[in-house]
Amino acid sequence: MSVQIPTGAERLIQCLEREGVEYIFGLSGGAAMPLFDALVDSNIKLIMVRHEQGASHMADGYARATGKPGVVLVTSGPGATNTVTGLLTALMDSVPMIVLCGQTISPMLGKDAFQEADVTGITYPVVKHSYLVKRAEEIPLVAREAFHIASSGRPGPVLIDLPKDVTQGPCDAPFVDDVELPGYTVPNRADPEDISAAAELLKASKRPLLYVGHGAVISGAGKAIVSLAERLRAPMVNTLLGKGATDETHPLHLGMLGMHGTAYANKAVVDCDLIMSIGARWDDRITGKLDEFCVDAVKIHVDVDPAEFNKMVPLDLAILGDARLVVEDLLPQIEPADSEAWLAQCEDWRQRYPLKYPKQGGLRAQHVLDRLNDLTRGKAVITTDVGQHQMWAAQFCLSTSNRNWISSGGAGTMGFGFPAAIGAQFGQPEKEVWAVCGDGGFQMTQAELATAQNHKLPVKCLIINNNYLGMVRQWQELFYDNRYSGVDLEGNPDFVKLAQAFGVQAWRIKRPADVDRVLALAHEYDEGPCVVVAEVVKEDNVFPMIPAGAAVKDMLIEKPKAPMQKPTGST
Amino acid sequence: MSAAAIISPPAAETIDDKLGSHTISLFVHDRPGVLVRVALVFARRGYNIESLVVSPAAAGGFSRMTITCSGDPATLDQIIRQLAKLVDVVRAIDHTGDAAYETEIALVKLEVHDEDRTQVLQIAEHFNAKVVDYATDSVMLRVYGGSEKLDALIGLLRPYGMSELVRSGKILMARGGRET
Numbered sequence: 016m017s018v019q020i021p022t023g024a025e026r027l028i029q030c031l032e033r034e035g036v037e038y039i040f041g042l043s044g045g046a047a048m049p050l051f052d053a054l055v056d057s058n059i060k061l062i063m064v065r066h067e068q069g070a071s072h073m074a075d076g077y078a079r080a081t082g083k084p085g086v087v088l089v090t091s092g093p094g095a096t097n098t099v100t101g102l103l104t105a106l107m108d109s110v111p112m113i114v115l116c117g118q119t120i121s122p123m124l125g126k127d128a129f130q131e132a133d134v135t136g137i138t139y140p141v142v143k144h145s146y147l148v149k150r151a152e153e154i155p156l157v158a159r160e161a162f163h164i165a166s167s168g169r170p171g172p173v174l175i176d177l178p179k180d181v182t183q184g185p186c187d188a189p190f191v192d193d194v195e196l197p198g199y200t201v202p203n204r205a206d207p208e209d210i211s212a213a214a215e216l217l218k219a220s221k222r223p224l225l226y227v228g229h230g231a232v233i234s235g236a237g238k239a240i241v242s243l244a245e246r247l248r249a250p251m252v253n254t255l256l257g258k259g260a261t262d263e264t265h266p267l268h269l270g271m272l273g274m275h276g277t278a279y280a281n282k283a284v285v286d287c288d289l290i291m292s293i294g295a296r297w298d299d300r301i302t303g304k305l306d307e308f309c310v311d312a313v314k315i316h317v318d319v320d321p322a323e324f325n326k327m328v329p330l331d332l333a334i335l336g337d338a339r340l341v342v343e344d345l346l347p348q349i350e351p352a353d354s355e356a357w358l359a360q361c362e363d364w365r366q367r368y369p370l371k372y373p374k375q376g377g378l379r380a381q382h383v384l385d386r387l388n389d390l391t392r393g394k395a396v397i398t399t400d401v402g403q404h405q406m407w408a409a410q411f412c413l414s415t416s417n418r419n420w421i422s423s424g425g426a427g428t429m430g431f432g433f434p435a436a437i438g439a440q441f442g443q444p445e446k447e448v449w450a451v452c453g454d455g456g457f458q459m460t461q462a463e464l465a466t467a468q469n470h471k472l473p474v475k476c477l478i479i480n481n482n483y484l485g486m487v488r489q490w491q492e493l494f495y496d497n498r499y500s501g502v503d504l505e506g507n508p509d510f511v512k513l514a515q516a517f518g519v520q521a522w523r524i525k526r527p528a529d530v531d532r533v534l535a536l537a538h539e540y541d542e543g544p545c546v547v548v549a550e551v552v553k554e555d556n557v558f559p560m561i562p563a564g565a566a567v568k569d570m571l572i573e574k575p576k577a578p579m580q581k582p583t584g585s586t
Numbered sequence: 587m588s589a590a591a592i593i594s595p596p597a598a599e600t601i602d603d604k605l606g607s608h609t610i611s612l613f614v615h616d617r618p619g620v621l622v623r624v625a626l627v628f629a630r631r632g633y634n635i636e637s638l639v640v641s642p643a644a645a646g647g648f649s650r651m652t653i654t655c656s657g658d659p660a661t662l663d664q665i666i667r668q669l670a671k672l673v674d675v676v677r678a679i680d681h682t683g684d685a686a687y688e689t690e691i692a693l694v695k696l697e698v699h700d701e702d703r704t705q706v707l708q709i710a711e712h713f714n715a716k717v718v719d720y721a722t723d724s725v726m727l728r729v730y731g732g733s734e735k736l737d738a739l740i741g742l743l744r745p746y747g748m749s750e751l752v753r754s755g756k757i758l759m760a761r762g763g764r765e766t
């Protein structure tokens with residue numbers, strides 16, 4: 016009996032099975048055909064998409080919802096370049112992802128072969144690591160290394176470029192379990208001296224603040240952080256991506272901080288005497304003007320990536336380690352701080368400066384999202400696109416559990432929300448999943464309605480339709496003297512009819528009185544995807560706001576009467 | 587491994603600092619793409635690489651890179667950390683201001699006229715430079731030494747019709763028990 020030697024493609028798919036891969040999101044083409052062929056005989060489910068960018072965000076949403084790496088499979092050249100935005104999005108937000116790209120046969124590399132692109136070259140700046148596989152026997156090792164690198168330490172995307180002769184040729188190289196990467200170490204427990212030093216600083220503080228980021232979500236540090244807040248008697252704030260690590264409805268929680276954070280969170284940032292980042296990287300959306308950021312406060316930073324230390328702000332103490340382990344090790348040394356006056360002050364701010372929006376004058380996005388929050392009560396997974404709707408969703412949809420909030424933060428990628436929700440729904444079939452999208456961003460990846468419909472996936476998409484690139488329009492209104500340029504989305508389709516054209520159920524919300532009824536319809540609908548289009552007032556602004564580059568203390572609670580200077584900050 | 591083990595603290599006050607020039611050594615896993623990844627860390631931050639020497643290390647499968655670069659010192663710490671973060675970089679050490687042993691080779695070609703030959707050969711001798719090629723209308727010199735010594739020699743030779751110059755770029759090794 017002759018034993019059939021597997022092809023490189025078959026071996027790779029076997030490796031993915033060993034890694035526990037359930038889904039591959041992809042779109043085929045010549046150079047990827049051996050890989051797609053090998054999938055026919057695999058238990059891994061192929062989710063065929065309409066555009067490779069969609070596949071990359073689906074894998075991203077799957078990864079954020081489950082903690083497991085999402086896998087993408089595309090063909091060479093344009094197929095691969097279409098994933099670049101997805102790679103950037105995943106890299107900026109530390110999301111584990113594997114992108115498998117078909118490539119021309121290796122003898123043709125560098126000869127401008129049909130659909131050849133130097134994909135490893137193009138993607139160097141947007142991957143955590145990458146491989147160009149030159150020999151089939153490297154496949155098991157490369158696959159194991161790629162999964163290890165993508166999902167450990169600070170996670171990120173890993174790209175594997177696979178010439179067609181490599182995937183087509185024989186490969187009987189044995190599977191690999193252990194990898195040896197002398198240049199790659201994964202921090203784990205922190206130095207006990209750093210833990211004690213942190214305990215001392217926290218004890219001495221009278222106005223401590225815990226600043227929780229995506230690292231806390233990734234390491235599952237939430238429970239430990241809440242214990243820390245309760246034991247120390249310290250308020251918590253979270254970043255856009257830190258949402259969900261800790262329960263935003265907890266009495267010690269002040270919600271999101273930063274550019275569009277709550278006023279009380281930002282006031283706490285201005286007045287704290289100690290700020291401890293737990294897996295948050297002092298992004299410019301958080302710090303505003305650096306020279307004025309928490310100048311007199313003690314700064315502690317817990318991170319698994321030492322390159323983040325002292326990058327943006329000078330630290331008093333850097334603790335290298337996994338966020339959960341660090342906080343767990345810290346807990347036994349924590350005593351209550353002398354912080355009751357501080358907590359009372361924060362509570363007073365919460366009462367005095369609540370998030371609010373006008374109840375009159377037409378349908379408001381905030382109202383719709385407030386009601387969505389009431390309906391889902393933190394139980395649903397909410398993904399967002401990028402823009403005003405994202406910020407309002409962050410403000411009004413309070414996250415109560417880990418991995419229930421998925422948004423493109425670092426890259427701010429429009430077109431992310433809907434495919435990310437599809438990926439999240441595949442990863443969490445039992446959960447209700449809502450994508451909150453703007454009319455602009457939704458159109459960037461709307462073709463994935465077909466993907467959702469093919470799988471009768473019960474994902475729900477709420478389109479906040481203001482007929483504008485709203486966030487940019489807001490900046491033009493506030494800082495560019497109302498000179499609108501390239502923000503009017505005139506020519507938008509009728510989104511209800513658009514969804515229907517894909518066979519997708521859809522409803523429209525026109526008036527405030529429709530909101531609860533229509534959201535409930537969507538909530539109950541489980542026969543497949545559905546779309547809710549909220550036709551909201553066109554010109555509304557997100558507040559509070561710290562203009563880019565301004566100091567946190569100069570936060571605007573509402574639109575100032577006088578015209579404003581153009582922001583000096585990054586974007 | 588703690589961060590401190592991979593990242594050496596920037597040295598306080600050094601000659602290199604004043605010139606805005608820095609010397610970094612990398613010990614890297616010898617895999618395809620590692621040079622590009624290293625170069626991109628510099629390019630993205632607008633840092634200029636002045637010289638780069640790559641060579642096999644004592645251990646098989648590993649390479650050495652010695653990089654001299656110039657740019658804003660505040661960015662250098664970030665660069666070292668980002669280099670250390672690369673999967674294929676085992677160690678990234680900033681040797682700026684270290685008392686490391688440094689050396690470099692230069693080859694210099696001079697289109698030297700008869701009347702200048704003696705002068706040129708005297709200068710060469712003073713710098714321990716060896717004549718490695720002697721033709722009717724040109725001389726090639728080879729010289730080793732610290733980069734400043736080479737700079738000085740080249741400065742002196744320039745007026746004598748220097749037609750070509752090739753420098754190897756600086757290599758260095760930490761002294762005593764310290765790691766490079």
Ligand SMILES: Cc1ncc(C[n+]2csc(CCOP(=O)(O)OP(=O)(O)O)c2C)c(N)n1
Binds near residue numbers: 401404457484
């Ligand atoms: C791919 C991409 N292009 C451009 C931008 C810049 N941008 C940020 S928000 C925004 C407007 C988004 O409009 P829409 O999706 O309708 O959401 P809204 O702000 O109106 O809620 C734009 C253009 C971006 N973030 N991503």
Ligand SMILES: [Mg+2]
Binds near residue numbers: 453455479480483484
């Ligand atoms: Mg819009």
